Amino acid sequence: MSMSEAQKIRRYELVLVGVTFLLYLTRRLLQEYFNNERTYDLAQRSGYHAFDGYDFPLHVVFPIAAGGLLLLISWYIFHFLVYPSMKAGERGDKVWVSLGLVITLVVVGVALFYYFRQYQEWIIHQNKLVNVRIYSLFRKRTVLADTVGVLIIFYLYQLFAELVYYLHRELARELVKMFRFVSYLLLGCVAAIFLVFAGFGHIPVPLWKVTYLLPLIGGVVQVHLGQHFVYSQIFPHIGQPYLRLLGRNGLLFWGGHLAGTLLVSMAYLNNRGGSLEFMAVFFLFTLLATGVIGYFRWAFWEKNTQLQTQFSNKSAQLDSLRAQINPHFLFNALNTLYASALKENSEQTAEGIQKLAEMMRFMLEENHQQHIPLTKEVEYLHNYIQIQRLRLDESQRMDIRVKLETPAGEVQIAPMLLSPLVENAFKHGISLQNACWIYITLTLDGNNVYFKVHNSLQRKTDNDPEKARVGVGLENVRQRLALLYPGRHRLDIQQSDQDYFVSLTLQYRPDPL
DSSP states (O other): OOHHHHHHHHHHHHHHHHHHHHHHHHHHHHHHHHHHHHHHHHHHHHTOOOOTTOOHIIIIIHHHHHHHHHHHHHHHHIIIIIHHHHHTTOOSHHHHHHHHHHHHHHHHHHHHHHHHOOEEEEEEETTEEEEEEEEOOOOHHHHHHHHHHHHHHHHHHHHHHHHHHHHHHHHHHOSSHHHHHHHHHHHHHHHHHHHHHHHHOOOOSSGGGSTTHHHHHHHHHHHHHHHHHIIIIIGGGTTSSSOGGGSHHHHHHHHHHHHHHHHHHHHHHHHHOOOSHHHHHHHHHHHHHHHHHHHHHHHHHHHHHHHHHHHHHHHHHHHHHHHOSSHHHHHHHHHHHHHHHHHTTOHHHHHHHHHHHHHHHHHHHTTTSSOEEHHHHHHHHHHHHHHHHHTOOTTTTEEEEEEEOOOSSOOEEOTTSSHHHHHHHHHHHOOSSSOEEEEEEEEEOSSEEEEEEEEEOOOOOTTOTTTTOOOOHHHHHHHHHHHHSTTSEEEEEEEOSSEEEEEEEEEOSOOOO
16 A cells, blocks of 8 residues: 555545544434423423523533534544654654643543533423433543543554554555455445444443443553563563563553553442452453563564574575685685786785775675674775775865774674665765765764765766666665664665765664663
């Protein structure tokens, strides 16, 4: 599914939810109006007057419309702004402010509904109205309980939407037209469910009147959030001196799990009454489910990563073997050429041959390793840049600046992650006719390597044989970074008609405990 199609489906989803909201709101208000009119007419015929102070627009229309509109706005912010940002790994102030706004709007919407909403309860005897009671369901605990319920429903809807997006995306990829038809049939069924609910569904008041369904949904939400933390923060660090279960993030996990249990339990017990047994059972059951699901997810990811790494290494070794056309013969030939160049006083040629031999030795001996010292990668870059400089005249409107910091201690990285970025710069940034430049810098701190390459961008001519070729080096770097440094790298690329800039931040050391 392309990006444009995904955005189109999101727009249709927004329209569908908006139409569902308007239809449901209209139906509910009409039902309330006709019920109120029947009750009022019956009271008039019975000579009963007990509606003093009851204002239908204020006590029915306003709370339903205002509360529903605020909940719709809060859903929009959560669904289209907060959740996508958190899913992408963003944790900035903007995300937390937006999440706080969502919670605030939900609290205000629920509080407005219960504060202004007035209900009627009447008693009819022998077809005559003998008693009418006007009452309110407003309670602070009810507002808290239904706020929790609305947030749970928001998150459950998000999981459902992600599942629908995933199924549609996978079905739409198939080449068989039948599968593509099924993908759109799936979206049509979802739309039909929404419209049927708008015409015939009913949201209970209060929400926790559905006593067993919402605690079950709340448990699902809590397990889903907890297993993601266990999978990403606890099990990957089992081999370390002590688990993150006991560190700062561990406290966040235990505190969040306990807070979720308290909120769901308070909301449930608000309508059921009872003791602490439910709270204890809910806490232990969700904790067990969180640990089991998080462990199996981590174990599956670990096994899958090992298989992908083995496949990547084997592919790299196979490519290297294919390129090794009698390497001993090539090294002997290079040594002979090196000695001949020295005998003829061609020092520049000899230096180039020596650098080429060192690069070939690096590719044969180090390239298949999973990790190598950063100093060897830097040495390879120096050799490559020096060979490139042998063929260039830097006095002719050409500026090549290189600053590669050598690490003070032992720093290990995966081989050949940096060199494709430099090769790309020389391939697309050098011109023998136009002004051009290449700036390369590498710096380090205690945990990260910062590598930046900035080069001019030369327009390819129509007869350039490289124009029709699609480079795979950068894409291979992306795939290897995602495989070897998940969540520990950032690759930023900026391109214009005149220049090309690549910035790679690589966390070579895991987060300290």
